[in-house]
Amino acid sequence: MELFSLIFLSFIGLLILILNGLLWFKVRRFDKIIRDPSSTGSNKILFHKNKEELQKLDKDVQELYEINSRISKIAKRGICKAGVMKFNAFSEKSGNQSFAIALLDFRDNGVVLSNLQNSRGSRLFVKAIRQGEAANGAGLLVEEKKALERAKQVVF
Numbered sequence: 001m002e003l004f005s006l007i008f009l010s011f012i013g014l015l016i017l018i019l020n021g022l023l024w025f026k027v028r029r030f031d032k033i034i035r036d037p038s039s040t041g042s043n044k045i046l047f048h049k050n051k052e053e054l055q056k057l058d059k060d061v062q063e064l065y066e067i068n069s070r071i072s073k074i075a076k077r078g079i080c081k082a083g084v085m086k087f088n089a090f091s092e093k094s095g096n097q098s099f100a101i102a103l104l105d106f107r108d109n110g111v112v113l114s115n116l117q118n119s120r121g122s123r124l125f126v127k128a129i130r131q132g133e134a135a136n137g138a139g140l141l142v143e144e145k146k147a148l149e150r151a152k153q154v155v156f
Contacts, residue, residue: 079103079110083150087143089116098122100144102151108132110151112144 081104089098097117104110112134114125127144128135132152140148 081154085147100147102147
């Protein structure tokens with residue numbers, strides 16, 4: 001019984017050695033293909049094709065990064081924050097038909113538009129905003145200040 005076990009384990013050991021040898025040759029061949037692009041064979045063509053595709057993808061990613069940078073610069077110049085406040089300007093029975101809208105860029109520069117509605121008509125007022133405050137000494141209504149604060153709280 002011991003002789004059978006010894007022969008069986010020797011056979012298993014021999015199989016392991018043969019498999020290790022085959023794997024070692026495959027790894028060496030793969031390593032040679034990667035390190036030596038001048039070697040012949042279809043693997044060389046596949047490797048260079050993948051390399052070219054990776055270079056193309058890298059170029060595409062760089063182009064997309066540049067486009068994203070340009071879009072970000074343009075977006076920072078545009079309106080990206082808004083706040084709205086509806087209210088009853090003259091305490092009449094007309095309801096909350098008046099409103100104030102604050103439109104700001106990412107630096108809190110922009111305008112506040114106010115539409116004051118009464119039974120005889122409406123009036124539209126525009127006030128400039130610089131760095132989150134009324135510019136040119138223009139005073140803001142309480143509702144305009146609320147619309148401005150709502151716009152400042154917008155996170156983009």
